[in-house]
Amino acid sequence: xxxxxxxxxFIDVHVHFRDPGVPEAETTASGLAAARRGGFAAVxxxxxxxxxxxxxxxxxxxRKAAECGRPExxxxxxxxxxxxxxxxxxxxxxSLAAAGAAFFTDDGSYVAADRVMEEAMKRAAALGMVVCQHxxxxxxxxxxxxxxxxxxGLRTVPASAEADAIRRDLSLCxxxxxxxxxxxxxxxxxxxxxxxxxxxxxxxxxxxxxxxLLLTCDDLAAxxxxxxxxxxxxxxxxxxxxxxxxxxxxxxxxxxxAPHPAAAKSGGFAAxxxxxxxxxxxxxxxxxxxxxxxxxxxxxxxxxxxxxxLSILPPGACEGxxxxxxxxxxxxxxDLGSFATLSRNCPYGGMKFSCWPVxxxxxxxx
Ligand SMILES: [Zn+2]
Numbered sequence: 406x407x408x409x410x411x412x413x414x415f416i417d418v419h420v421h422f423r424d425p426g427v428p429e430a431e432t433t434a435s436g437l438a439a440a441r442r443g444g445f446a447a448v449x450x451x452x453x454x455x456x457x458x459x460x461x462x463x464x465x466x467x468r469k470a471a472e473c474g475r476p477e478x479x480x481x482x483x484x485x486x487x488x489x490x491x492x493x494x495x496x497x498x499x500s501l502a503a504a505g506a507a508f509f510t511d512d513g514s515y516v517a518a519d520r521v522m523e524e525a526m527k528r529a530a531a532l533g534m535v536v537c538q539h540x541x542x543x544x545x546x547x548x549x550x551x552x553x554x555x556x557x558g559l560r561t562v563p564a565s566a567e568a569d570a571i572r573r574d575l576s577l578c579x580x581x582x583x584x585x586x587x588x589x590x591x592x593x594x595x596x597x598x599x600x601x602x603x604x605x606x607x608x609x610x611x612x613x614x615x616x617x618l619l620l621t622c623d624d625l626a627a628x629x630x631x632x633x634x635x636x637x638x639x640x641x642x643x644x645x646x647x648x649x650x651x652x653x654x655x656x657x658x659x660x661x662x663a664p665h666p667a668a669a670k671s672g673g674f675a676a677x678x679x680x681x682x683x684x685x686x687x688x689x690x691x692x693x694x695x696x697x698x699x700x701x702x703x704x705x706x707x708x709x710x711x712x713x714x715l716s717i718l719p720p721g722a723c724e725g726x727x728x729x730x731x732x733x734x735x736x737x738x739x740d741l742g743s744f745a746t747l748s749r750n751c752p753y754g755g756m757k758f759s760c761w762p763v764x765x766x767x768x769x770x771x
Contacts (some may be wrong), residue, residue: 406606406732407732407733407734407741408454408732408733409730409732409763410707410730410731410732410733410770411706411728411729411730411747412618412701412707412710412711412728412729412730412731413711413712413726413728413729413731414446414447414716414723414726414727414728414729415444415445415446415447415688415707415710415711416445416446416447416448416449416461416710416711416714416715416723416726417440417445417447417448417449417658417659417660417684417687417710417714418448418449418507418586418612418657418659418714418718419449419451419512419588419589419612419614419659419660419661419662420436420440420449420450420451420661420662420684421450421451421453421661421662421664421680421732422436422446422450422454422480422664422665423436423445423454423664424436424454424467424470425454425455425466425716426454426455426456427455427666429666429747429748430664430665430666430669430747430748431664431712431746431748432470432471432747433467433470433473433474433480433709434473434474435744435745435746435747436448436450436662436684437471437473437474437478437480438487438685438745438746439555439662439682439684439744439745439746440474440578440760441474441477441478441745442640442644442684442685442744442745442764443476443684443685443687443688443762444688444729444730444731444762444763444766445684445687445729446477446479446723446726446727446728446729447478447479447480447481447723447726448478448479448480448481448684449480449481449482449483449507449654449718450467450480450481450482450483450509451483451510451512451513452482452483452484452485452700453510453511453512453513453514456489457485457486457489457490458482458484458485459487459488459489459496459497459499459501460496460500461497461501461503461504462499462502462687463482463484464482464484464504464505464506465504465574465768466480467480468480468482468505472735476725476727477672477727478725478727479673479722479723481505481507481718481722481723481751482505482506482507483506483507483508483509483510483512483537484496484498484501484504484506484507484508484509485501485509485510485511486498486509486510486511486516486521486536487511487516487521487525488505488520490511490513490514492515492516492517492518492521493518493521493720494521495524495525495528496509496527496666498528498532498534498602499528499532499561502532502534502714502719505671506534507718507719507722508534508535508536508537508586508717508718508719509525509529509534509535509536509537510536510537510538510539510588511539511765512537512539513539514539514543514585515538515539515540515542515543515570516538516700517539517542517543519573519577519580519718521657522536522538522574522577523577523580523581523648526577526578526581526583526585527581527583528702529583529584530581530582530583530584533719534584534719535583535584535585535586535610535717536583536584536585536586537585537586537587537588537717538571538574538586538587538588539588539589539635540567540568540570540571540574540587540589540590540595540636541562541566541567541570541635541636542566542569542570542587542728542757544562544566544635544636545560545564546559546560546561546562546563547559547561547633547637547639547674547675548560548562548622548625548633548638548674549561549562549637549638549639549640550566550622551622551623551625551640552623552625553622553624553625553626553627553628553674553760554622557628557673557674557675559675559771560766561639561676562636562637564592564593564639564640564643565594567590567591567592567594567595567636568592568594568595569739570600571590571595571599572598574587575598575602575609577608578602578607578608578609579605583608584608584609584610584717585607585608585609585610586609586610586611586612586717587599587609587610587611587612588612588614588659588661589612589613589614589636589659589661589668590611590612590617590647590656591613591617591636591638591639591643591647592636592639592643592646593639593642593643593645593646593647595611595650596611596646596647596650596655597646598629599611599650599655599656600650600655603655604620610657610713610716610717611655611656611657612656612657612658612659612714613647613651613656613657613658613659614658614659614660614661614683615658615660615683615686615687615690615691615694616634616638616661616681616683616752617636617638617639617643617644617647618644618647618651618690618691618694618695618750619644619690619693619694620632620638620640620644620673621639621640621641621644622637622638622639622640623640624641625638628673628674629751629752630670630671630672630673630674630676630677630678631670631674631691631750631751631752632674632680632681632752633670633674633677633678633680634661634663634679634680634681635679635680636711648694648695648698648699651695651699651709651716652699652700652701652705654705654708654709654713655687656709657709657710657713658687658691658709658710659714660683660684660687661680661683662682662683662684662687662746663679663680663681663682663683664680664682664746664747664748664750665678665680665750666748667749667750668721669750670750673701674769680750681733681749681750681751681752682744682746682748682749682750682751684746685744685746686739686751686753686758687743688710688729688731688760688761688762689739689758689760689761690753690758691706691709691710691761692706692731692733692758692759692760693758693759693760695709696752696760697759697760706749708730710729711729716725724751726760728765728766730760730762730763730766731760731762731763731766732760732761732762732763733759733760735755735758735759736757736759737758737759737761738755738756738757739751739753739754739755739756739757739758740754741754
């Protein structure tokens with residue numbers, strides 16, 4: 406017995422396609438194929454490419470590369486907050502906006518200098534654009550404090566690091582009036598800060614990833630870098646707060662799809678690169694966690710994949726978006742061999758989920 410649902414096209418506002426930069430990990434074509442297979446009608450690429458996407462020419466390059474995905478999947482490039490993502494000098498935000506940037510972020514790096522972030526937020530506010538922050542200051546920690554961290558002697562990231570970053574940005578949001586989006590929020594304290602800021606009336610939004618909603622550092626048993634990401638997995642308490650915040654409509658979903666070649670993910674927690682692929686498992690995981698386990702109404706779950714992400718994008722950016730269809734019923738096993746992404750850094754192989762995008766479902770309105 407299966408049931409099908411159709412929704413306005415799902416939008417993932419946080420993907421890394423490595424184009425230009427690391428074509429063996431992901432190209433624009435393979436990333437868009439993974440998005441389509443995962444049930445997404447639009448994706449926003451992060452600008453931590455090589456070179457970093459800090460010029461109108463690179464925005465134009467990515468938009469051109471993305472033509473192969475249309476009409477099923479729309480790719481919207483985001484652009485850097487600072488030149489070269491170095492955090493020192495604000496990029497030419499006005500030209501980047503004119504070239505079609507979806508929003509501004511230095512994702513992968515936190516913009517630490519108050520003066521630089523304040524100037525960026527003032528200029529973005531004048532443009533009516535959203536500034537997104539990778540809310541984790543530079544750290545040599547690789548994991549939150551947990552049994553595995555202690556057993557392996559790994560350097561840890563304190564939960565307060567995220568809260569400190571969010572607190573600083575909220576004060577700049579208050580001072581500049583700029584719309585702020587907190588990327589991949591991962592701690593209970595961070596969630597509480599965003600909730601209070603919203604009550605205060607600040608124009609702030611935030612996203613939670615499927616991995617932070619499904620997994621915790623308290624459950625880690627092996628030195629497996631497929632569980633290493635930035636920010637790192639939180640505690641069970643953090644996960645419970647994230648789920649509560651999604652259910653109440655405070656947080657949208659985003660994958661932080663981060664493909665890496667196998668070599669970059671070997672060497673365990675201490676040495677491996679951060680991040681996991683997520684586009685082809687995001688619908689099953691978020692449905693399983695939020696609708697099946699937490700009892701979130703399916704329409705509100707879908708809103709956290711469409712209405713809420715849409716709200717941080719420029720007007721008209723997703724006009725004519727295709728629909729997303731999902732099917733629930735028999736559990737299916739995650740088969741990494743069937744992935745369209747070029748990378749396999751994924752901790753979900755063999756897990757079972759009962760909601761999947763309908764194959765070929767991302768298509769134009771009839
Ligand atoms: Zn990030």
